[in-house]
Amino acid sequence: MDHWSKASEIAAAVSAGEASAVAVTQGALARIAALNPKLNAFTATVAPRALERAQAVDAARQRGETLGPLAGVPFAVKNLFDVEGLATRAGSKINRDGPAATRDQPLIERLEAAGAVLVGALNMGEYAYDFTGENLHDGPSRNPHDLTRMTGGSSGGSGSAVGGGLVPLALGSDTNGSIRVPSSLCGIFGLKPTYGRLTRARSFPFVASLDHLGPFARSVTDLAISYDAMQGPDADDPVCVDRGVQPVAPLIARGADGLRIAVADGYFRQGLFPEANEAMSRVTKALNVTRDITIPEALRAREAAYVITATEGAALHLDRLRTRANDFDPAVRDRLIAGAIVPASLVVASQKFRRWYRERMLELFGEVDAILAPATPCTAPSIGQQNFVLDGVELPVRANLGLYTQPISFIGLPVVAVPVPLSPLPIAVQIITAPWREDIALRIAYTLENMGIAAAPKPLL
Amino acid sequence: MLGSPEDLDPFIEAACAALGLPADPAFKPAIRANLIVALRFGADVAAFALPDDAEPAPIFRA
Numbered sequence: 284m285d286h287w288s289k290a291s292e293i294a295a296a297v298s299a300g301e302a303s304a305v306a307v308t309q310g311a312l313a314r315i316a317a318l319n320p321k322l323n324a325f326t327a328t329v330a331p332r333a334l335e336r337a338q339a340v341d342a343a344r345q346r347g348e349t350l351g352p353l354a355g356v357p358f359a360v361k362n363l364f365d366v367e368g369l370a371t372r373a374g375s376k377i378n379r380d381g382p383a384a385t386r387d388q389p390l391i392e393r394l395e396a397a398g399a400v401l402v403g404a405l406n407m408g409e410y411a412y413d414f415t416g417e418n419l420h421d422g423p424s425r426n427p428h429d430l431t432r433m434t435g436g437s438s439g440g441s442g443s444a445v446g447g448g449l450v451p452l453a454l455g456s457d458t459n460g461s462i463r464v465p466s467s468l469c470g471i472f473g474l475k476p477t478y479g480r481l482t483r484a485r486s487f488p489f490v491a492s493l494d495h496l497g498p499f500a501r502s503v504t505d506l507a508i509s510y511d512a513m514q515g516p517d518a519d520d521p522v523c524v525d526r527g528v529q530p531v532a533p534l535i536a537r538g539a540d541g542l543r544i545a546v547a548d549g550y551f552r553q554g555l556f557p558e559a560n561e562a563m564s565r566v567t568k569a570l571n572v573t574r575d576i577t578i579p580e581a582l583r584a585r586e587a588a589y590v591i592t593a594t595e596g597a598a599l600h601l602d603r604l605r606t607r608a609n610d611f612d613p614a615v616r617d618r619l620i621a622g623a624i625v626p627a628s629l630v631v632a633s634q635k636f637r638r639w640y641r642e643r644m645l646e647l648f649g650e651v652d653a654i655l656a657p658a659t660p661c662t663a664p665s666i667g668q669q670n671f672v673l674d675g676v677e678l679p680v681r682a683n684l685g686l687y688t689q690p691i692s693f694i695g696l697p698v699v700a701v702p703v704p705l706s707p708l709p710i711a712v713q714i715i716t717a718p719w720r721e722d723i724a725l726r727i728a729y730t731l732e733n734m735g736i737a738a739a740p741k742p743l744l
Numbered sequence: 745m746l747g748s749p750e751d752l753d754p755f756i757e758a759a760c761a762a763l764g765l766p767a768d769p770a771f772k773p774a775i776r777a778n779l780i781v782a783l784r785f786g787a788d789v790a791a792f793a794l795p796d797d798a799e800p801a802p803i804f805r806a
Contacts (some may be wrong), residue, residue: 583792586785593782601763608766617774618768621782624759629786634800636789682781 286314286448287741290356293451300344300396302353304337308400311357315403315449318744320423324443326362327369331585333357336400342450351398352508352532358452361438363411363487364388364496373487374407374437376610377419377603388485390454390496390513392627397512402450405440409612411456411489412619413437414684415664419612423666426469428708432663435468435684437461438499442469445499447744452509453499456483458490459588460658460688462497465698465714467658470709471739472728473499474506477718478695479524481510482517490595491522492634492691493588501739503636503729506699507532510721530586535729542723545576547656547715551687554673556661558710562703563657566712569736570727576654579643580636585689587633589638593622594630603634614681642695645734648717653727655712657687658700662708690717699724701737709740713726752776 284293284302296302301729311331319325340355360366363373363727365384365638372379391401406414406424416439417423424439426432427447433440438455442465445453455462457475466473474497481496488494498509514528546567555563566572597604597619604623610614660673660683670677673686691698696718714724731737752797756767 319803379753580792583789587789590782590789593778601765604762604766608768608771613771613774617771617798618778620760621775621778623763623765624756624779625782625786629783629790631800632786632790632792635794635798636792638801639794639798 284503286310288451289300289502290353290451291502291508293356294352294354295504297340298344298350301651302355304340304400305334306316307355308333308337308357308368308397308402311402311450314407318449321430321744322427322443322447322449322496323422324405324424324440324447325359325403326372326406326421326440328400330480333400333402336395340398340400351396353394353512354398356399356452357402357450358394358454359403359405359444359450360388360391360401360454361407361456363407363456363510364391364404364454365485366391366401366404369404371487374409374411374418377607378487384485389482389517389519393513393515394509399452405444405453405519407440408437409615410600411458411461412615413681414460416465417666425666426663427744428470429663430742431665433468433666435464435663438465441465441499442471445471446739446744447468447503447623451501452505454496455499456486456489457495457497458493459592459692460685462499463481463658463688463698463700463711464684466499466702467711468663470500470702471501471702472503472506472702473512473700474496474720474721475692475698476510477697479522481513484517484521488599489573490592492591492595495692495695503535503725503732504532507535507725517721520561531725534722535725537726539570539727539730541652542653542727544570544572544653544655544727545574545651546572547578547654548575549577550581551578551656554660554686555657558662558705559657559660561705562710562712563655563656565703565736566655566701566731569731572655574651576647576651578642578654578690581690583636584640584693585686587636588689588693590625590633593618597622637694644694644696645717652716652723655714656715657710658713659684660686662705662710687713697721697724699728701728701731702739703736704738704740749776749780752779
Protein backbone atom coordinates (compact mmCIF):
# COMPACT_ATOMS: atom_id res chain seq x y z
CA MET A 284 0.00 0.00 0.00
CA ASP A 285 1.55 3.29 -1.07
CA HIS A 286 0.61 6.57 -2.71
CA TRP A 287 0.25 4.86 -6.07
CA SER A 288 -2.23 2.24 -4.82
CA LYS A 289 -5.49 2.09 -6.69
CA ALA A 290 -8.80 2.84 -5.02
CA SER A 291 -9.89 -0.80 -5.42
CA GLU A 292 -6.68 -1.99 -3.72
CA ILE A 293 -7.13 0.43 -0.82
CA ALA A 294 -10.76 -0.58 -0.34
CA ALA A 295 -9.86 -4.29 -0.38
CA ALA A 296 -7.10 -3.78 2.19
CA VAL A 297 -9.28 -1.65 4.47
CA SER A 298 -12.19 -4.09 4.20
CA ALA A 299 -9.88 -7.00 5.07
CA GLY A 300 -8.40 -5.16 8.03
CA GLU A 301 -4.96 -5.13 6.41
CA ALA A 302 -4.88 -1.33 6.45
CA SER A 303 -6.79 1.23 8.44
CA ALA A 304 -8.76 3.99 6.81
CA VAL A 305 -7.19 6.42 9.27
CA ALA A 306 -3.66 5.43 8.23
CA VAL A 307 -4.54 5.70 4.54
CA THR A 308 -6.11 9.12 5.09
CA GLN A 309 -3.14 10.35 7.12
CA GLY A 310 -0.86 9.15 4.35
CA ALA A 311 -2.83 11.06 1.73
CA LEU A 312 -2.90 14.23 3.85
CA ALA A 313 0.85 13.99 4.44
CA ARG A 314 1.55 13.58 0.73
CA ILE A 315 -0.71 16.52 -0.09
CA ALA A 316 1.15 18.64 2.48
CA ALA A 317 4.50 17.60 1.02
CA LEU A 318 3.72 17.90 -2.68
CA ASN A 319 0.96 20.47 -3.05
CA PRO A 320 3.47 23.34 -2.88
CA LYS A 321 4.87 21.89 -6.13
CA LEU A 322 1.67 20.76 -7.85
CA ASN A 323 -0.80 23.41 -6.63
CA ALA A 324 -3.58 20.88 -7.09
CA PHE A 325 -5.48 21.56 -3.85
CA THR A 326 -7.06 24.85 -2.81
CA ALA A 327 -8.35 23.45 0.50
CA THR A 328 -8.02 20.35 2.63
CA VAL A 329 -10.59 19.14 5.15
CA ALA A 330 -8.35 17.10 7.46
CA PRO A 331 -10.50 17.03 10.63
CA ARG A 332 -13.55 15.91 8.72
CA ALA A 333 -11.54 13.36 6.74
CA LEU A 334 -10.02 11.79 9.84
CA GLU A 335 -13.40 11.65 11.53
CA ARG A 336 -14.88 9.95 8.49
CA ALA A 337 -11.95 7.49 8.31
CA GLN A 338 -12.38 6.65 11.99
CA ALA A 339 -16.04 5.87 11.31
CA VAL A 340 -15.03 3.49 8.50
CA ASP A 341 -12.55 1.69 10.78
CA ALA A 342 -15.11 1.53 13.58
CA ALA A 343 -17.67 -0.01 11.23
CA ARG A 344 -15.19 -2.71 10.25
CA GLN A 345 -14.38 -3.42 13.89
CA ARG A 346 -18.09 -3.92 14.52
CA GLY A 347 -18.08 -6.54 11.79
CA GLU A 348 -20.06 -4.51 9.28
CA THR A 349 -19.55 -5.05 5.56
CA LEU A 350 -17.80 -1.99 4.18
CA GLY A 351 -18.64 -0.25 0.93
CA PRO A 352 -16.71 -0.69 -2.32
CA LEU A 353 -14.68 2.47 -1.66
CA ALA A 354 -13.89 1.84 1.99
CA GLY A 355 -11.18 4.19 3.18
CA VAL A 356 -10.43 5.61 -0.29
CA PRO A 357 -9.30 9.25 -0.13
CA PHE A 358 -10.76 11.47 -2.82
CA ALA A 359 -11.01 15.15 -3.68
CA VAL A 360 -13.33 17.32 -5.76
CA LYS A 361 -12.94 20.24 -8.12
CA ASN A 362 -13.76 23.35 -6.12
CA LEU A 363 -17.05 23.93 -7.94
CA PHE A 364 -18.59 21.09 -5.90
CA ASP A 365 -20.31 22.19 -2.71
CA VAL A 366 -18.35 20.99 0.32
CA GLU A 367 -20.02 21.67 3.64
CA GLY A 368 -18.17 24.45 5.42
CA LEU A 369 -16.32 25.78 2.35
CA ALA A 370 -17.28 28.58 -0.02
CA THR A 371 -17.78 27.08 -3.50
CA ARG A 372 -15.24 29.23 -5.27
CA ALA A 373 -15.46 27.63 -8.75
CA GLY A 374 -11.98 28.91 -9.45
CA SER A 375 -13.03 32.51 -8.97
CA LYS A 376 -12.07 35.35 -6.69
CA ILE A 377 -15.68 36.53 -6.50
CA ASN A 378 -17.29 33.35 -5.18
CA ARG A 379 -14.94 33.00 -2.26
CA ASP A 380 -16.77 35.97 -0.72
CA GLY A 381 -19.95 33.89 -0.70
CA PRO A 382 -21.33 31.87 2.19
CA ALA A 383 -19.95 28.46 3.07
CA ALA A 384 -21.93 25.57 1.63
CA THR A 385 -24.29 23.99 4.13
CA ARG A 386 -24.40 20.56 2.52
CA ASP A 387 -22.12 18.46 0.34
CA GLN A 388 -22.74 17.98 -3.36
CA PRO A 389 -24.72 14.70 -3.77
CA LEU A 390 -21.90 12.82 -5.54
CA ILE A 391 -19.71 13.44 -2.47
CA GLU A 392 -22.50 12.07 -0.30
CA ARG A 393 -22.81 9.00 -2.52
CA LEU A 394 -19.06 8.31 -2.57
CA GLU A 395 -18.87 8.70 1.19
CA ALA A 396 -21.85 6.37 1.56
CA ALA A 397 -19.69 3.83 -0.30
CA GLY A 398 -16.91 4.34 2.26
CA ALA A 399 -14.75 6.96 0.53
CA VAL A 400 -13.16 9.83 2.46
CA LEU A 401 -13.20 13.40 1.14
CA VAL A 402 -9.85 15.09 1.81
CA GLY A 403 -10.17 18.40 -0.01
CA ALA A 404 -11.11 20.70 -2.87
CA LEU A 405 -9.13 21.16 -6.07
CA ASN A 406 -7.84 23.99 -8.20
CA MET A 407 -9.57 24.77 -11.51
CA GLY A 408 -9.81 27.32 -14.27
CA GLU A 409 -11.97 30.30 -13.37
CA TYR A 410 -15.67 29.42 -13.63
CA ALA A 411 -14.60 26.37 -15.70
CA TYR A 412 -14.15 28.52 -18.84
CA ASP A 413 -10.73 27.07 -19.54
CA PHE A 414 -8.76 24.24 -21.14
CA THR A 415 -5.34 25.03 -19.61
CA GLY A 416 -5.58 24.47 -15.83
CA GLU A 417 -4.18 27.95 -15.24
CA ASN A 418 -5.81 30.20 -12.66
CA LEU A 419 -5.05 33.87 -12.14
CA HIS A 420 -6.13 33.88 -8.50
CA ASP A 421 -4.78 30.56 -7.19
CA GLY A 422 -1.90 30.04 -9.61
CA PRO A 423 -1.72 27.26 -12.19
CA SER A 424 -2.18 23.62 -11.28
CA ARG A 425 0.99 21.87 -12.42
CA ASN A 426 1.52 18.76 -14.47
CA PRO A 427 3.02 15.96 -12.33
CA HIS A 428 5.13 14.74 -15.28
CA ASP A 429 6.74 18.15 -15.83
CA LEU A 430 6.04 20.94 -13.37
CA THR A 431 6.62 23.57 -16.05
CA ARG A 432 3.73 22.25 -18.12
CA MET A 433 -0.04 22.62 -18.09
CA THR A 434 -2.37 20.11 -16.50
CA GLY A 435 -5.10 20.94 -18.97
CA GLY A 436 -8.38 22.30 -17.73
CA SER A 437 -10.61 23.26 -16.47
CA SER A 438 -10.38 20.37 -13.95
CA GLY A 439 -6.64 20.98 -13.67
CA GLY A 440 -6.31 20.23 -9.96
CA SER A 441 -8.17 16.95 -10.47
CA GLY A 442 -5.66 15.90 -13.14
CA SER A 443 -2.69 16.97 -11.06
CA ALA A 444 -3.91 15.33 -7.83
CA VAL A 445 -4.64 11.93 -9.37
CA GLY A 446 -1.72 11.97 -11.82
CA GLY A 447 0.63 13.06 -9.02
CA GLY A 448 -0.51 10.32 -6.64
CA LEU A 449 -2.00 12.68 -4.04
CA VAL A 450 -5.32 10.83 -4.20
CA PRO A 451 -6.43 7.78 -6.21
CA LEU A 452 -9.78 9.33 -7.13
CA ALA A 453 -11.08 12.80 -7.93
CA LEU A 454 -14.20 14.37 -9.37
CA GLY A 455 -14.38 17.09 -11.98
CA SER A 456 -16.74 18.66 -14.46
CA ASP A 457 -16.77 18.55 -18.25
CA THR A 458 -18.70 21.10 -20.31
CA ASN A 459 -16.58 20.98 -23.45
CA GLY A 460 -13.71 18.70 -22.45
CA SER A 461 -12.72 19.62 -18.91
CA ILE A 462 -12.43 16.00 -17.75
CA ARG A 463 -10.92 14.61 -20.94
CA VAL A 464 -8.30 17.31 -21.56
CA PRO A 465 -6.66 17.05 -18.09
CA SER A 466 -6.88 13.24 -18.32
CA SER A 467 -4.90 13.45 -21.53
CA LEU A 468 -2.25 15.90 -20.37
CA CYS A 469 -1.79 14.31 -16.91
CA GLY A 470 -1.93 10.71 -18.12
CA ILE A 471 -4.90 9.36 -16.17
CA PHE A 472 -8.25 7.75 -16.91
CA GLY A 473 -11.33 9.98 -17.03
CA LEU A 474 -15.01 9.25 -17.52
CA LYS A 475 -17.42 11.82 -18.87
CA PRO A 476 -20.75 10.02 -18.53
CA THR A 477 -23.89 10.54 -20.60
CA TYR A 478 -25.47 13.98 -20.16
CA GLY A 479 -28.04 13.60 -17.41
CA ARG A 480 -26.46 10.50 -15.85
CA LEU A 481 -24.79 11.95 -12.73
CA THR A 482 -26.49 14.64 -10.69
CA ARG A 483 -25.07 18.15 -10.89
CA ALA A 484 -27.14 19.48 -7.99
CA ARG A 485 -25.20 21.70 -5.60
CA SER A 486 -22.31 22.19 -8.02
CA PHE A 487 -21.57 25.64 -9.43
CA PRO A 488 -22.81 25.59 -13.03
CA PHE A 489 -21.24 26.93 -16.20
CA VAL A 490 -23.40 26.00 -19.21
CA ALA A 491 -26.54 24.17 -18.17
CA SER A 492 -27.05 22.70 -21.68
CA LEU A 493 -23.62 21.06 -21.64
CA ASP A 494 -22.44 20.53 -18.05
CA HIS A 495 -21.48 17.03 -16.86
CA LEU A 496 -19.74 15.72 -13.73
CA GLY A 497 -17.52 12.64 -13.61
CA PRO A 498 -14.54 10.80 -12.09
CA PHE A 499 -10.77 10.64 -12.68
CA ALA A 500 -8.68 7.65 -11.57
CA ARG A 501 -5.52 5.66 -12.35
CA SER A 502 -7.38 2.50 -13.35
CA VAL A 503 -10.52 1.57 -15.25
CA THR A 504 -11.76 -0.50 -12.31
CA ASP A 505 -11.61 2.59 -10.11
CA LEU A 506 -13.58 4.62 -12.65
CA ALA A 507 -16.23 1.89 -12.79
CA ILE A 508 -16.54 1.42 -9.02
CA SER A 509 -16.82 5.13 -8.33
CA TYR A 510 -19.21 5.70 -11.23
CA ASP A 511 -21.48 2.92 -9.98
CA ALA A 512 -21.51 4.45 -6.51
CA MET A 513 -22.55 7.84 -7.94
CA GLN A 514 -25.35 6.74 -10.27
CA GLY A 515 -29.01 7.30 -9.54
CA PRO A 516 -31.70 9.90 -10.14
CA ASP A 517 -31.88 13.20 -8.32
CA ALA A 518 -34.88 15.50 -8.42
CA ASP A 519 -32.62 18.43 -7.57
CA ASP A 520 -31.00 18.30 -11.04
CA PRO A 521 -33.56 18.86 -13.83
CA VAL A 522 -31.54 16.83 -16.34
CA CYS A 523 -30.59 13.95 -14.05
CA VAL A 524 -33.17 11.62 -15.45
CA ASP A 525 -35.24 9.20 -13.49
CA ARG A 526 -33.15 6.29 -14.71
CA GLY A 527 -32.26 3.26 -12.65
CA VAL A 528 -28.70 2.45 -11.68
CA GLN A 529 -26.96 0.39 -14.36
CA PRO A 530 -23.83 -1.03 -12.69
CA VAL A 531 -20.83 -1.30 -14.98
CA ALA A 532 -18.15 -2.72 -12.66
CA PRO A 533 -19.39 -6.32 -13.17
CA LEU A 534 -19.23 -5.83 -16.97
CA ILE A 535 -15.83 -4.32 -17.66
CA ALA A 536 -13.94 -7.63 -17.86
CA ARG A 537 -16.15 -8.91 -20.71
CA GLY A 538 -13.55 -7.75 -23.21
CA ALA A 539 -13.88 -6.02 -26.54
CA ASP A 540 -14.39 -9.06 -28.75
CA GLY A 541 -17.39 -8.66 -31.01
CA LEU A 542 -17.65 -4.94 -30.51
CA ARG A 543 -17.80 -2.87 -33.68
CA ILE A 544 -15.18 -0.16 -33.28
CA ALA A 545 -14.25 2.54 -35.78
CA VAL A 546 -11.84 5.45 -35.89
CA ALA A 547 -13.16 8.96 -36.49
CA ASP A 548 -11.65 10.42 -39.65
CA GLY A 549 -11.87 13.84 -41.30
CA TYR A 550 -12.03 16.57 -38.68
CA PHE A 551 -10.47 14.29 -36.06
CA ARG A 552 -7.34 13.66 -38.15
CA GLN A 553 -6.57 17.29 -38.79
CA GLY A 554 -4.14 19.24 -36.65
CA LEU A 555 -2.65 16.28 -34.80
CA PHE A 556 0.86 16.47 -33.44
CA PRO A 557 2.95 13.29 -34.00
CA GLU A 558 2.39 12.13 -30.42
CA ALA A 559 -1.40 12.19 -30.88
CA ASN A 560 -1.02 10.16 -34.07
CA GLU A 561 1.22 7.71 -32.24
CA ALA A 562 -1.31 7.25 -29.43
CA MET A 563 -4.15 6.70 -31.92
CA SER A 564 -2.01 4.24 -33.86
CA ARG A 565 -1.15 2.18 -30.76
CA VAL A 566 -4.78 1.95 -29.67
CA THR A 567 -6.21 1.11 -33.08
CA LYS A 568 -3.56 -1.56 -33.71
CA ALA A 569 -4.10 -3.15 -30.30
CA LEU A 570 -7.83 -3.38 -30.94
CA ASN A 571 -7.39 -4.45 -34.59
CA VAL A 572 -9.58 -1.59 -35.73
CA THR A 573 -9.57 -1.14 -39.50
CA ARG A 574 -12.78 0.77 -40.04
CA ASP A 575 -12.94 4.55 -40.42
CA ILE A 576 -16.10 6.52 -39.81
CA THR A 577 -17.02 10.11 -40.53
CA ILE A 578 -18.74 12.13 -37.84
CA PRO A 579 -20.80 14.51 -39.96
CA GLU A 580 -20.40 18.26 -39.48
CA ALA A 581 -18.02 17.90 -36.54
CA LEU A 582 -16.59 21.37 -37.14
CA ARG A 583 -20.06 22.92 -37.00
CA ALA A 584 -20.77 20.93 -33.86
CA ARG A 585 -17.72 22.48 -32.25
CA GLU A 586 -18.77 25.93 -33.44
CA ALA A 587 -22.30 25.49 -32.09
CA ALA A 588 -20.93 24.28 -28.74
CA TYR A 589 -18.74 27.39 -28.66
CA VAL A 590 -21.72 29.71 -29.24
CA ILE A 591 -23.91 27.99 -26.66
CA THR A 592 -21.06 28.05 -24.15
CA ALA A 593 -20.29 31.73 -24.64
CA THR A 594 -23.90 32.83 -24.41
CA GLU A 595 -25.19 30.59 -21.61
CA GLY A 596 -22.03 31.25 -19.62
CA ALA A 597 -22.52 34.98 -20.11
CA ALA A 598 -26.16 34.80 -19.01
CA LEU A 599 -25.06 33.01 -15.83
CA HIS A 600 -22.53 35.69 -14.95
CA LEU A 601 -24.34 38.81 -16.18
CA ASP A 602 -24.77 40.39 -12.75
CA ARG A 603 -21.21 39.66 -11.71
CA LEU A 604 -19.97 41.18 -14.97
CA ARG A 605 -21.95 44.33 -14.20
CA THR A 606 -20.82 44.70 -10.62
CA ARG A 607 -17.42 43.02 -10.28
CA ALA A 608 -15.86 43.08 -13.74
CA ASN A 609 -12.41 43.78 -12.40
CA ASP A 610 -12.47 40.75 -10.11
CA PHE A 611 -12.61 38.32 -13.05
CA ASP A 612 -9.59 36.96 -14.87
CA PRO A 613 -9.65 39.34 -17.86
CA ALA A 614 -9.37 36.43 -20.29
CA VAL A 615 -12.60 34.99 -18.87
CA ARG A 616 -14.38 38.32 -18.43
CA ASP A 617 -13.85 39.52 -21.98
CA ARG A 618 -15.08 36.24 -23.48
CA LEU A 619 -18.16 36.40 -21.27
CA ILE A 620 -18.94 40.02 -22.19
CA ALA A 621 -18.64 39.10 -25.86
CA GLY A 622 -20.95 36.12 -25.22
CA ALA A 623 -23.52 38.41 -23.61
CA ILE A 624 -23.98 40.39 -26.80
CA VAL A 625 -24.10 37.56 -29.34
CA PRO A 626 -27.47 37.75 -31.16
CA ALA A 627 -30.03 35.29 -29.85
CA SER A 628 -30.79 34.02 -33.36
CA LEU A 629 -27.35 32.41 -33.47
CA VAL A 630 -27.96 30.64 -30.17
CA VAL A 631 -31.26 29.24 -31.42
CA ALA A 632 -29.58 28.12 -34.64
CA SER A 633 -26.96 26.33 -32.55
CA GLN A 634 -29.59 24.56 -30.46
CA LYS A 635 -31.51 23.55 -33.59
CA PHE A 636 -28.33 22.22 -35.13
CA ARG A 637 -27.62 20.31 -31.95
CA ARG A 638 -30.78 18.26 -32.41
CA TRP A 639 -29.96 17.53 -36.05
CA TYR A 640 -26.41 16.49 -35.15
CA ARG A 641 -27.63 14.22 -32.34
CA GLU A 642 -29.87 12.35 -34.76
CA ARG A 643 -27.01 11.81 -37.21
CA MET A 644 -24.74 10.56 -34.43
CA LEU A 645 -27.37 8.13 -33.19
CA GLU A 646 -27.55 6.76 -36.75
CA LEU A 647 -23.80 6.12 -36.63
CA PHE A 648 -24.26 4.10 -33.47
CA GLY A 649 -26.53 1.82 -35.44
CA GLU A 650 -23.43 0.88 -37.45
CA VAL A 651 -20.76 0.80 -34.72
CA ASP A 652 -20.59 0.36 -30.96
CA ALA A 653 -17.71 2.72 -30.30
CA ILE A 654 -15.73 5.45 -32.00
CA LEU A 655 -12.08 6.28 -31.25
CA ALA A 656 -10.80 9.84 -31.50
CA PRO A 657 -7.87 11.81 -30.09
CA ALA A 658 -8.47 13.61 -26.80
CA THR A 659 -6.07 16.49 -27.39
CA PRO A 660 -3.99 17.54 -30.40
CA CYS A 661 -0.75 17.41 -28.39
CA THR A 662 0.85 16.53 -25.07
CA ALA A 663 0.99 19.16 -22.32
CA PRO A 664 2.03 22.63 -23.53
CA SER A 665 4.17 24.83 -21.29
CA ILE A 666 2.41 26.88 -18.64
CA GLY A 667 1.85 30.35 -20.07
CA GLN A 668 2.12 29.17 -23.69
CA GLN A 669 -0.37 31.24 -25.68
CA ASN A 670 -0.37 29.65 -29.12
CA PHE A 671 0.46 26.46 -30.96
CA VAL A 672 0.57 25.56 -34.64
CA LEU A 673 -1.99 23.07 -35.94
CA ASP A 674 -1.67 22.11 -39.62
CA GLY A 675 0.42 25.21 -40.23
CA VAL A 676 -2.06 27.59 -38.60
CA GLU A 677 -1.14 29.39 -35.37
CA LEU A 678 -4.05 29.14 -32.91
CA PRO A 679 -4.66 29.99 -29.24
CA VAL A 680 -3.91 27.06 -26.92
CA ARG A 681 -6.62 28.04 -24.47
CA ALA A 682 -9.50 27.64 -26.91
CA ASN A 683 -8.13 24.80 -29.03
CA LEU A 684 -6.96 22.13 -26.59
CA GLY A 685 -10.58 20.97 -26.64
CA LEU A 686 -10.86 20.81 -30.40
CA TYR A 687 -11.67 17.09 -30.39
CA THR A 688 -13.67 16.93 -27.18
CA GLN A 689 -16.20 19.70 -27.89
CA PRO A 690 -18.12 17.99 -30.72
CA ILE A 691 -18.73 14.96 -28.46
CA SER A 692 -19.90 16.55 -25.20
CA PHE A 693 -22.05 18.85 -27.37
CA ILE A 694 -24.62 16.04 -27.55
CA GLY A 695 -23.81 14.42 -24.24
CA LEU A 696 -22.24 11.17 -25.46
CA PRO A 697 -20.35 9.12 -22.86
CA VAL A 698 -16.58 9.00 -23.25
CA VAL A 699 -13.71 7.30 -21.48
CA ALA A 700 -10.36 9.04 -21.94
CA VAL A 701 -7.59 6.42 -21.81
CA PRO A 702 -3.99 7.55 -21.25
CA VAL A 703 -1.29 6.22 -23.55
CA PRO A 704 2.02 6.39 -21.66
CA LEU A 705 4.26 7.91 -24.29
CA SER A 706 7.63 9.30 -23.25
CA PRO A 707 8.31 11.93 -22.04
CA LEU A 708 4.65 12.93 -21.73
CA PRO A 709 1.40 10.95 -21.90
CA ILE A 710 -1.61 11.71 -24.10
CA ALA A 711 -5.10 10.20 -24.18
CA VAL A 712 -7.50 8.73 -26.70
CA GLN A 713 -11.28 9.12 -26.45
CA ILE A 714 -13.51 6.04 -26.53
CA ILE A 715 -16.96 7.35 -27.49
CA THR A 716 -20.16 5.34 -27.30
CA ALA A 717 -23.92 5.76 -27.70
CA PRO A 718 -25.88 7.48 -24.92
CA TRP A 719 -26.16 5.36 -21.77
CA ARG A 720 -23.50 2.86 -22.96
CA GLU A 721 -20.72 3.77 -20.56
CA ASP A 722 -20.31 0.00 -20.11
CA ILE A 723 -19.01 -0.43 -23.66
CA ALA A 724 -16.49 2.41 -23.38
CA LEU A 725 -15.24 1.01 -20.07
CA ARG A 726 -14.96 -2.52 -21.49
CA ILE A 727 -12.74 -1.25 -24.28
CA ALA A 728 -10.70 0.84 -21.84
CA TYR A 729 -10.25 -2.15 -19.55
CA THR A 730 -9.09 -4.27 -22.48
CA LEU A 731 -6.49 -1.66 -23.42
CA GLU A 732 -5.35 -1.38 -19.81
CA ASN A 733 -4.88 -5.15 -19.55
CA MET A 734 -2.87 -5.14 -22.78
CA GLY A 735 -0.59 -2.47 -21.34
CA ILE A 736 -1.52 -0.04 -24.13
CA ALA A 737 -3.34 2.30 -21.72
CA ALA A 738 -1.82 3.10 -18.35
CA ALA A 739 -1.32 5.97 -15.94
CA PRO A 740 2.45 6.54 -15.90
CA LYS A 741 4.00 7.10 -12.46
CA PRO A 742 5.72 10.48 -12.25
CA LEU A 743 9.03 11.17 -10.51
CA LEU A 744 8.11 13.72 -7.87
CA MET B 745 -20.57 41.84 -43.61
CA LEU B 746 -17.91 43.60 -41.62
CA GLY B 747 -15.39 45.79 -43.37
CA SER B 748 -12.95 45.85 -40.51
CA PRO B 749 -13.01 44.55 -36.93
CA GLU B 750 -13.48 48.10 -35.64
CA ASP B 751 -16.84 48.23 -37.44
CA LEU B 752 -18.14 46.20 -34.50
CA ASP B 753 -17.26 48.86 -31.95
CA PRO B 754 -20.54 50.84 -32.17
CA PHE B 755 -22.46 47.58 -31.75
CA ILE B 756 -20.32 46.55 -28.77
CA GLU B 757 -20.83 49.94 -27.12
CA ALA B 758 -24.57 49.99 -27.74
CA ALA B 759 -25.16 46.38 -26.70
CA CYS B 760 -23.07 46.75 -23.53
CA ALA B 761 -24.95 49.94 -22.66
CA ALA B 762 -28.31 48.23 -23.24
CA LEU B 763 -27.32 45.38 -20.91
CA GLY B 764 -25.60 47.55 -18.32
CA LEU B 765 -22.26 45.86 -18.98
CA PRO B 766 -18.93 47.62 -18.54
CA ALA B 767 -17.50 48.85 -21.83
CA ASP B 768 -14.13 49.91 -20.47
CA PRO B 769 -11.99 50.88 -23.47
CA ALA B 770 -9.28 48.61 -22.11
CA PHE B 771 -11.63 45.63 -22.42
CA LYS B 772 -12.70 46.40 -25.95
CA PRO B 773 -9.96 44.77 -28.07
CA ALA B 774 -10.43 41.41 -26.35
CA ILE B 775 -14.23 41.69 -26.39
CA ARG B 776 -14.06 42.48 -30.09
CA ALA B 777 -11.71 39.58 -30.84
CA ASN B 778 -13.92 37.13 -28.96
CA LEU B 779 -17.09 38.50 -30.52
CA ILE B 780 -15.65 38.08 -34.00
CA VAL B 781 -15.00 34.39 -33.32
CA ALA B 782 -18.50 33.85 -31.86
CA LEU B 783 -20.19 35.65 -34.77
CA ARG B 784 -18.15 33.71 -37.33
CA PHE B 785 -18.94 30.39 -35.67
CA GLY B 786 -22.59 31.33 -35.22
CA ALA B 787 -22.94 32.42 -38.84
CA ASP B 788 -21.43 29.12 -39.97
CA VAL B 789 -23.94 27.17 -37.90
CA ALA B 790 -26.86 29.36 -39.02
CA ALA B 791 -25.85 28.79 -42.65
CA PHE B 792 -26.57 25.09 -42.24
CA ALA B 793 -30.01 24.78 -43.78
CA LEU B 794 -32.63 23.18 -41.57
CA PRO B 795 -36.39 23.18 -42.10
CA ASP B 796 -38.56 25.61 -40.14
CA ASP B 797 -40.00 22.78 -38.06
CA ALA B 798 -36.59 21.53 -36.93
CA GLU B 799 -37.06 22.75 -33.39
CA PRO B 800 -34.50 22.62 -30.64
CA ALA B 801 -35.26 20.10 -27.94
CA PRO B 802 -36.59 22.15 -24.97
CA ILE B 803 -35.10 19.69 -22.52
CA PHE B 804 -32.19 18.05 -24.18
CA ARG B 805 -31.87 14.29 -23.86
CA ALA B 806 -28.78 12.51 -24.97
